[in-house]
Amino acid sequence: MKSVGFRLAKGVALAAALAVVASCGLPRSGPTKNEIFAGSVMRDGDAFVLLVDDRVNLVASVTPALGFSAGFRNASELGSDTIRAGDVLGLTIWENVRDPLLVPAGQNATVLEEVQVDGSGFIFVPYAGRIRVAGNTPEAIRRIITTKLEEQTPDPQVQVRRLAGDGSTVSVVGAVGAQGVYAIERPTRTLAAMLARAGGVTVQPEIAQVTVVRGSHSDSIWFEDLYDHPGHDIALRAGDRIFVEQDTRSFTALGATGSQSRVAFESQTISAIEAIAQVGGLNTNLADPTGVFVFRNEPEDIAKQLLGRNDITGTQRVVYVLDLTEPNGMFMARDFAIRDSDTVYVTEAPFSQFNKTISAVFGTLGSVNTAASLGQ
Template sequence: MIVAGALSACALPQVGPNKTQIEAGSVAKGGDAFIVDVDNRVAKATDVIPSLGFSRDFTNAAQLTSDTIRPGDVLGLTIWENVDDGLLTGATGNATALEEVQVDSAGFIFVPYAGRIRAAGNTPNQLRESITQQLDEQTPDPQVQVRRLAGDGSTVSLVGAVGAQGVYPIERSTRSLSSMLAKAGGVTVEPKIAQVTVIRGGSRGKVWFQDIFSNPSLDIALRGGDRILVEEDTRSYVAMGATGTQARVPFESKDLSAIEAVAQVGGLVGAASDPTGIFVFREEYPKVANNVLGRTDLSGPQRMVYVLNLTEKNGMFVARDFIIRDDDTVYVTEAPFTQWSKTLSLLIGSVTPLASVKTLAN
């Protein structure tokens, strides 16, 4: 019976391959994966995360000034005439207000008695002088005030995980990316995993939301027509083996360590997990693979299996420093005791029917 149970142990159910089976697939044993024990050097060499950011075309762009009038802007005009019965004021007063005068697509506005005047490209003061010059020929000593009411000609669109999606004008208080996001109600996902994409013509850039505030150069000046998309980080990893949960798991932070990845799925299972056998399967960048293995001849993505042993000296610190990347597979092997327990269960299960027969006979 003992011999039969021992033989049956070879086919016992298990959550996945054990350490011996994984190591059998190493390049050293004829397999196609490099198996590497993680230490401080390896953790540092693999700490490579694709960076997000804006190109110089974005970061070098100066802020728009509210003084520059553009097609689509809405202006407010007030005209005073130095006569009792003027061209515009009539007999009721000497001031006339022209509200919500919109600059047309060609950049012009129409002012009674002054005609069609170019507004786009001028400051409110320059436009005031142009209108005054035209009216001076019609009425003595006219006084003109020009106000820029809204920047409808310079707008951006915000979509995705923001408080209020829509089209917003670039105004004095919303010239930068952070201020425009605030205008739209901020982000509605966890800030530490929020990503902001800005599309400007044929160019685009993506940054982490929190980096906008920690790195002022990323708080770029906006341009009319910019499209801003806010979305949650889409990175994920797969957790398998003797862990609390086996699933595809989204990242909960910008930088996710091996310890955090295991903790996210419920941690190690005390009665089943082997703390000496935490494996991270990854298609590694060739440059990183060469660096880790001390080689220079590898090209193309390399199959790498990183082994973490929490019981080693500083093993917990190494696991804290080892960074998980998108599409990694984190696998925790079962402890040898677990397989032994299954074998005992099989033996006990084999004995039980015989005991039952004896009981019935009595």
């Protein structure tokens, strides 16, 4: 009778354990594949779920490009002797006439010292008037003044020299060897040369971004593009502000991966395969290789191309599905570009939930058996 009662107790315990597991559920790292599909707009959700293929890759893998606009690229190199507002000039004028306009009696030349360039870039020269000098070289200014004075006195001779002033300067800050204000000199007229003058970048070149602010305009470029594409090595202008920083983009990895974390980009572009590798790959004890998902908010223009619809407006929630078990699944994942703020999620395989159920049930039964043995 005891044996029958013991078997009956085990049966009751098994049924009770299954009931508890079924009612309470088991711990897991996130939603199942079926639950994600249930969130599709085709069912009860508000996200578009798309299986990644060649067409989807072509549209969705577009990454934001960095580069300088035509206004930056078309600027010519600035000479180191260019005059700017705030500089102080010295003028010497010779007149070969009996009654000169400017030269004192008994002398052959007059010297105008400390003629300061005003904030608008002008100076005043007697009998020549107000002359714009900012942006010109001393030689160009000499010709302008000579032409003006020729209207008043024959064959004047003019000499122009800069007495004081910093000339044209730029500021370089951020992840460089030596932050500071640097003069635009003959060896440092371009962006690459100026960065070298400032000690180069102090972050990995692959993820270094360079931003140039000129007046109210700013553009950014990858540091490596300065050397891969010489056209981006722009000429500098007085007052330019150069800022170097490390790439701030990142993605989040969740689910059945080697680790779950927020991950910074380690290169200009990262594929889905590389993103998974960065977090330790798929967890071989848990991961379902048919359920790799990328969650992203797509802008309206890309969403329209992906869905082939013109009736949607604004940013759309899109879930991309990668099945690594398909014949070309690995290639699709290799070609799929991860973008800033993406969430890469790997679902758990069905058998992992089964194993958890078995472990939970038999762990519970072990406790029941122990209790029953003590009660005998």
